[in-house]
Every structure is written in structure tokens, then in C-alpha cells.
Amino acid sequence: MMTKNQETIAGLGVRSILHINEKGGKFGGTEEYIISLAQLLMPMGTTSHLLYDGVHGTMPTVPEKSEISHTFIPGLGNRDGDAEVPDRVLDAVREINPDLVYVHNIFDGRVIQALNQPDRKYLILWYIHDHFPTCLTELRARRNQADIVCYQPLSQACLDNIAAGDCVKRHAQRNFADGDLKARISLLKSLGGVDAIVVVSEFMKEILIANLPDISEKTYVLPRQVRPSNKRIQRSTAAVPAIAWAGRITWEKGLHLAIEALCYLQVKEKIVFKIAGVVENESYWSDCLKLVYQVESKNPWRSIQYLGHLSYEEVDRLYGEADIVVVPSIWGEPLGAVAAEALRNGAAVVASAVGGIDTWVIPGKTGILVKPNDAAALSEAIALLLDDRELRSNLANAGRELINSKFTGEEHLKALAEVIQNCR
Structure with missing residues (x-):
């Protein structure tokens, strides 16, 4: 019909x-x-x-x-x-x-x-x-x-x-x-x-x-x-907090900023950070791995995992299992579809205030926008969401409703x- x-x-x-x-x-x-x-x-x-x-x-x-x-x-x-x-x-x-x-x-x-x-x-x-x-x-x-x-x-x-x-x-x-x-x-x-x-x-x-x-x-x-996905995965309140990043592994996507933000994060509990995407710039990826080593060496409570290139279904599961998805772009993102897909799967989003990302991430309503190229600001936003489960849930739910009704x-x-x- x-x-x-x-x-x-x-x-x-x-x-x-x-x-x-x-x-x-x-x-x-x-x-x-x-x-x-x-x-x-x-x-x-x-x-x-x-x-x-x-x-x-x-x-x-x-x-x-x-x-x-x-x-x-x-x-x-x-x-x-x-x-x-x-x-x-x-x-x-x-x-x-x-x-x-x-x-x-x-x-x-x-x-x-x-x-x-x-x-x-x-x-x-x-x-x-x-x-x-x-x-x-x-x-x-x-x-x-x-x-x-x-x-x-x-x-x-x-x-x-x-x-x-x-x-x-x-x-x-x-x-x-x-x-x-x-x-x-x-x-x-x-x-x-x-x-x-x-x-x-x-x-x-x-x-x-x-x-x-x-x-x-x-x-x-x-x-x-926005591409349809499976229902939100119900995570246990006792689960280790999970942060995710996905995209092309290249400088303008800001993966290094997300890793640096973990250095600033003053949270005394175990956190897992999951990375997914295609390595487009080997030299840049090598620099990111050095940052990973520094973070894990200084703080054993941080676990950073590289999952490789994932299928759409696997990316949906990554977002569905994440408490927070970070989108620290440092270029003129036309839209920032990663943010929308994360919201669609029920994750809270912290993103750079660049380009068209504010199409989905409305500050204080469906997510948090931070100054681009600022790892400390990114870290503060992550800490806020990790510390406030209710805020995290409210932003994620509002974001999912926005995607389901308007996009x-x-x-x-x-x-x-x-x-x-x-x-x-």
C-alpha cells in the first residue's frame, strides 16, 4: 500500500x-x-x-x-x-x-x-x-x-x-x-x-x-x-561505562582529540573507549596509537579498543551499547551523520560545534556541543554525562525522538x- x-x-x-x-x-x-x-x-x-x-x-x-x-x-x-x-x-x-x-x-x-x-x-x-x-x-x-x-x-x-x-x-x-x-x-x-x-x-x-x-x-x-536500526540495547546499570567513536580515521575527524580527552578525564572508575573505522591515514593512526599508549600507561582504568572497520549492523550495535558517542570533528561537517545514527540507537552525544552537526545535536536538548579542537572541553562534557545518568538518558531519549519524528x-x-x- x-x-x-x-x-x-x-x-x-x-x-x-x-x-x-x-x-x-x-x-x-x-x-x-x-x-x-x-x-x-x-x-x-x-x-x-x-x-x-x-x-x-x-x-x-x-x-x-x-x-x-x-x-x-x-x-x-x-x-x-x-x-x-x-x-x-x-x-x-x-x-x-x-x-x-x-x-x-x-x-x-x-x-x-x-x-x-x-x-x-x-x-x-x-x-x-x-x-x-x-x-x-x-x-x-x-x-x-x-x-x-x-x-x-x-x-x-x-x-x-x-x-x-x-x-x-x-x-x-x-x-x-x-x-x-x-x-x-x-x-x-x-x-x-x-x-x-x-x-x-x-x-x-x-x-x-x-x-x-x-x-x-x-x-x-x-x-x-536516517538509516533504520535495531531496538536500543538494554544495558545493565552495573556495566562499565562505554564511550564510542566511529568514522574515517583521519585528522579532520578528530579521533586524537577524543583520546586526549581521556587524559583530562577526572573519573576514578573503569571506562572503555571503543574505536571503529577505516584507517585512511597511516601516519595519523600511528600518532593516535602513541596517544593510546600514553593514556593506558598513565591510567590503568582506561581501556581503549580498536574494533576495525564495521558493517552498518555492527556500528548500530556499537552505538547501542555505548553510553556516550563522541563526534569531535574539526572541519566543516556537512551534516555529521554519525551523531544522528548514535541518537537513533539511543546513545548520548557530545560533538564539536561545527558545520551542520547542530541539525541533530541541539545543545541542552538532544546533546552537548563543545568548542572544536578543544580536548579539555570535550573531556568536561564527557565527565558531565558520566556523572549524571538522568541527564544522559534525557538527552538520548530526546535525540532519538527527534530522529524518529523529523528524519x-x-x-x-x-x-x-x-x-x-x-x-x-
Whole structure:
């Protein structure tokens, strides 16, 4: 049986959606979103297709059992662009003949130019998931501790700041020149050629409009549906307090700050700190392990465990068993989905006050926000929650209620239908 929101989208004539993204697969925020939306729309008879290049995670091996069909476009994931990709994309679009082209992570503005045919009958929506269109280094992060998040519009000043070592790079070994800036500005300006732009947070909307004011009226914030999970695990009151951190193990995610916070923590009881994630930077991880050794050497009451890379189900269990999940990011987090998933699983959250994290973590209501890049402040917030079980429970319960009421598939479909309607 179709829901009202599904019927609304069906009534708008959207029977076929074509997603365009650098990658396919089932691992990664964008990839997870594409599959989730396809699953939501499948009951109404709306078919979903994906143009992709690389694969992150697994791809369905039996097409008829998949919620989405796939077409491989070589070069689509090339961050430096590929002159042949726009025509390849346009040929695939013409063959599939969708009602809606839903663009995600692409790196070449010529793709949008090719799609924006004067006789097209399909709508073009572009979901901006990250900072690639507005930031050469992709992180919007400065090394200046007093001002972590960068609001600088894309310009020559960005090249100057990178050369001076002021910017944190998503890919540490990559260098940038005038040609890179020109290509990125071209990609940014191509946003003007789509019918609507959707973003994950008010923070992302602010960044985009600061870079391209003309797109203000067609830029929308969509409530991102949070991946469903199992019921909250009932923990014994006698259990050892557990703190968790999960994410890409790289500097901007702030794992070192969480470990340092354990040094400051003046709590005379055993605490277990669990780490989960993929090691993206071996040198950084080595530094984190040195910190781990220092913490455990100075305080035998601290137990730090590395669990490796976990599946979604295993991450849900990690959050469900945790009393506190820390999100000490030191970059312009577009949304901070880790915080939402932790709240969804019933954990209390302490996070940095950066980017779009306040979409979920509302200070004093659903969690605690602290000054970014401040291990002492992070430690104080952790200590407060460890000491006050009632506060911890109240924040966790309110956070879970927020996610369950405002960030569901139904709410996302409703908002998406409104965007489509406004494009008609």
C-alpha cells in the first residue's frame, strides 16, 4: 500500500529516476542514500537507475533482485574531469528516458551542460552532499585553531591559502594550480543550469549561496532520512561505562582529540573507549596509537579498543551499547551523520560545534556541543554525562525522538515531493 507521500510523488508524474554518482555500491553516505530512496519509491512503481564509475562496497549481482539498475560510465569518477564523459552520460539518459535526473557527486561542469538540453522533458535536481563544488581541498577546514571552519568563497585566495599551508586537505598529497581552480569554478557555476539544488543542512545552504548567490531561490534543505536500526540495547546499570567513536580515521575527524580527552578525564572508575573505522591515514593512526599508549600507561582504568572497520549492523550495535558517542570533528561537517545514527540507537552525544552537526545535536536538548579542537572541553562534557545518568538518558531519549519524528523516509519523501512540485 502506498503512503500519501508516495502517492504525491507518483501524482507528479515521476515514474523513473536516474541517479548520477561517481560510485555505486552499498557503502558510503551518498551510495546509502541512493539505495534508500530507491527502496522508498519502489512500492509506488517508480523505477530507479544509476550511472556510476567506481564501486565502493558491494554491487547487486542479480539485476532483477536489485532495487536499482546500473549503467557503468567510465571516467565519471575522474576528479580531474574527462572530456568524453558528458556525451556518455547524455547518451545513457536518452536511452533510459527518465522523468527526473538526480545528480549527486560529479566533478565536471560539462556534465550538467550536456544534460541541460533545450528540448529536455526531464527535471534536473542536484543533491550537494559535500564541499567539492565550493572548496579545492574539500574540507573547508583551516589549521587556525581559533577559526576551524572556512567560509571563504572559492577564489584565487584559496590557492594562496593552500600554498601557505593554512588549509587541511582531504587528499594530503594533492597539489592545486590555476587550472584546478578554473575547473572547480566551472563546476560551481553549472549549478545554475539545474532546476533545483538540494542540500543536507542549513550550513551547506549558507556555504553554497555565499559562493553563488543567484541560486538562492532554488536551493532547498531536505531532511535526510536516517538509516533504520535495531531496538536500543538494554544495558545493565552495573556495566562499565562505554564511550564510542566511529568514522574515517583521519585528522579532520578528530579521533586524537577524543583520546586526549581521556587524559583530562577526572573519573576514578573503569571506562572503555571503543574505536571503529577505516584507517585512511597511516601516519595519523600511528600518532593516535602513541596517544593510546600514553593514556593506558598513565591510567590503568582506561581501556581503549580498536574494533576495525564495521558493517552498518555492527556500528548500530556499537552505538547501542555505548553510553556516550563522541563526534569531535574539526572541519566543516556537512551534516555529521554519525551523531544522528548514535541518537537513533539511543546513545548520548557530545560533538564539536561545527558545520551542520547542530541539525541533530541541539545543545541542552538532544546533546552537548563543545568548542572544536578543544580536548579539555570535550573531556568536561564527557565527565558531565558520566556523572549524571538522568541527564544522559534525557538527552538520548530526546535525540532519538527527534530522529524518529523529523528524519524519516516519510519526511524526506514529503520534502522531495515539494521540491519537485516547485520545479513544475
